[in-house]
Amino acid sequence: MEETPRTPVITIGLNAGQATFNYSMTELRNLVEANNMTVAEEIQQSLTKPNPGTYFGTGKVEELAQIVADDGVDIIIVNDELTPSQIRNLENGTKARIIDRTGLILEIFANRAQSREAKLQVQLAMLQYQLPRLHTSASQRLDQQTGSGGGGGFTNRGSGESQTEMSRRTIQRSINHVNHELKEITQAAATQRQQRERNELPSVALVGYTNAGKSTLMNALVREFGKSEDKQVFVKDMLFATLDTSVRQLVFPDQKKMLLSDTVGFVSQLPTQLVKAFRSTLAEAASADLLVQVVDYADPNREAMMATTEKTLEEIGVTDVPMITVFNKADLTEASYPSRVGDQLILSAKDSDSIAMLVKAMKEKVFHNYVTANFLVPFSDGEIVSYLNENANVLDTNYEAEGTALKVELQQADFDRFKKFVVTE
Template sequence: MDETAIAPKEVIIAGLNTGAGNFEYSMEELANLVAANNMIVKEEVRQKLERPHPGTYFGKGKITELAEIVASENVDTIVTNDELTASQIRNIESATKASVLDRTALILDIFANRAQTREAKLQVQIAQLQYQLPRLHTSVNQRLDQQTGAGGGGGFTNRGAGETQQEMDRRTINNQIKHLKGELTDITKAADTQRTQREKNGLPTVALVGYTNAGKSTTMNGLVRKYGLNEDKQVFEKNMLFATLDTSVRQINLPDQKQFLLSDTVGFVSKLPHGLVEAFRSTLAEAANADLLIQVVDYSDPNSEKMMKTTNEALKAIGVTDIPMIVAFNKADKTEAKYPSREGMQLVYSARDDASLDELITMIREQVFKNYQTVTLLIPFDQGNILNFLNEKAHILETEYVAEGTKITVELTDESAQRFEKYRVN
């Protein structure tokens, strides 16, 4: 990632504890998000209030404290733990003489830096413009204009005053969103066509889902290395939040001829902006259409239960329900736990351990190949093409040569068993 070559920017992170949710966890996560955006926390400011101040989010005293820290530490950016309104951003910036980046804008920045494919870039641009709409004429627009290319160079700020100018800016943004959505729809149609073609091939689909940086890509690379058509087809993996945004699909070929498609999807995070969830709905379609989900969880993280809750809520938000799920507790090698260890549909494992990957494959087999049945077929000697086909595509358990032909015991799907019913013998 190019931004890692640039010296990290020092920032102040600030959060408001209203007693709702897990404040400590969210602040720790904010610091990790800041690090993922090539920033470093210089100071951390907290305040406990029953509810946010409508004008400045923080109370008057805390705003004064923030202004003093900005002046004394020579830091020009404040990152807040929640999404702020346009007036709150404007008022804090006015009082502190620092730029304000709220949590949503921070995540949008990270996604903008990580997006590699045209689809991911379009999805991020749409989410950025939707975020920008209610925040016209705040300083944050200058940064978003640079990222999205909005406004043809001059951006939306300083182009005029009054309601008429704001309406013009709003109309321009809405037109851009409409145009980008049209382009995204064309790309999505092509992806849907590819997905439909894969479904016609009859291969079951398995999707890796979970919190960002839980080890989904590492798990996928381990399975591709052991069972993939081409072990060079590795996906990008790195120990940071949102290392990958694009869905990757790989074919897994097991030694007994069984095959399935494995997809690696974008990770989740708490307070993931609604606009991003909506924008990435097409990317997450791999999960929505899967036969089996594998929720990868960082077993070494003390907040793993909260991460699971966030993942489940995000899946529900995009309409992913009633799909069987394996809960795979990864990074057991960083704990004292014994691994691989299985209980029902849960697995404690390490994505870098071959025995763990084999156990995960066993669990996948039990779910996606449970419609297989063991049948005995008698193939006449003059129909060797059928025998060749079954040798290449199916798992033959036993072969016996008799007077009438070749008698085989083979594992077949219900559909294939029906196809070869006329050769079936008791």
């Protein structure tokens, strides 16, 4: 199938001396590529702080306008979130469409959302972003972006009421409508989580920067330890390939079981609206027994990526969940792998020894409540023997006159249930 042509854009950024400026501009280029665009030209300016009216200085705005006129590139992507007046003034000064970093990320999310919940979450974030940015020149674009769902568009204009005022009221109604729908979906998801928790299966959540390899890692684990009907999660080498949280059950050879979830990836300066909107999706991380932070070991900016992940987790209230750090994609580096120092693992999701090392580390963290005991189960209670064989690690079995003798490694909860059958050596 022929690929859709990429839209050329100009990227602009303000260097105020921040240590991560070059990294943020590289990331902006990756975001542009993820939105099926391509960078035709990159413009930078060194200023101690943004111009309050136009972001760039007057001379740079004139330079931008000349580039737009000469090259015919009529979209400018800005490496920061702009105020409504900055967007308006830049559009007037350059005769180009201005998309700030937040708007770009929202567009990517809008294009990638698949499930009803993800679509609603993105729509809510876009509406909240657009509400303070309404102005007449953008009203038609607003209609196109948000008029198709969540409570209606902006086509009905009341007599005696400005287009902007009507749009503002309609957006607010849409926000209320989407919030109501999301509340119902969130309650259903919370019920599912509670049911899983009642099953007493420990849960592990993969978190980390977008495109660090979380989905690839999850697929490797599901292939080896998932149920046969479990589907693989979508993988593609681009930012925000997946937005929806996927949950799969893993069953290991010793009958230990856990739930593994793959959460939406993070990026620096992730819009506040999206963090809030995706809070329910990220609840999988908040309720997990263990977080596995997946880091692209081959990326020179990995330290900044880890800081972004930890900052985002803090923003959504995930502060006291145990974590191990997986430096993935070691096969793209000169590093020896798999290797482990404490809770830090260097590995490749494509390597079976790496997966074995990760499983061992996860099991150490989440199965610490297991106990080993000897049971003598009467033959008349054969269903208990069957249960233990299916749900515990049976280390030894012998048949005696009084019943079946088993040495079993099992959850504390199961030990308590079958305590009356415990025997001492």
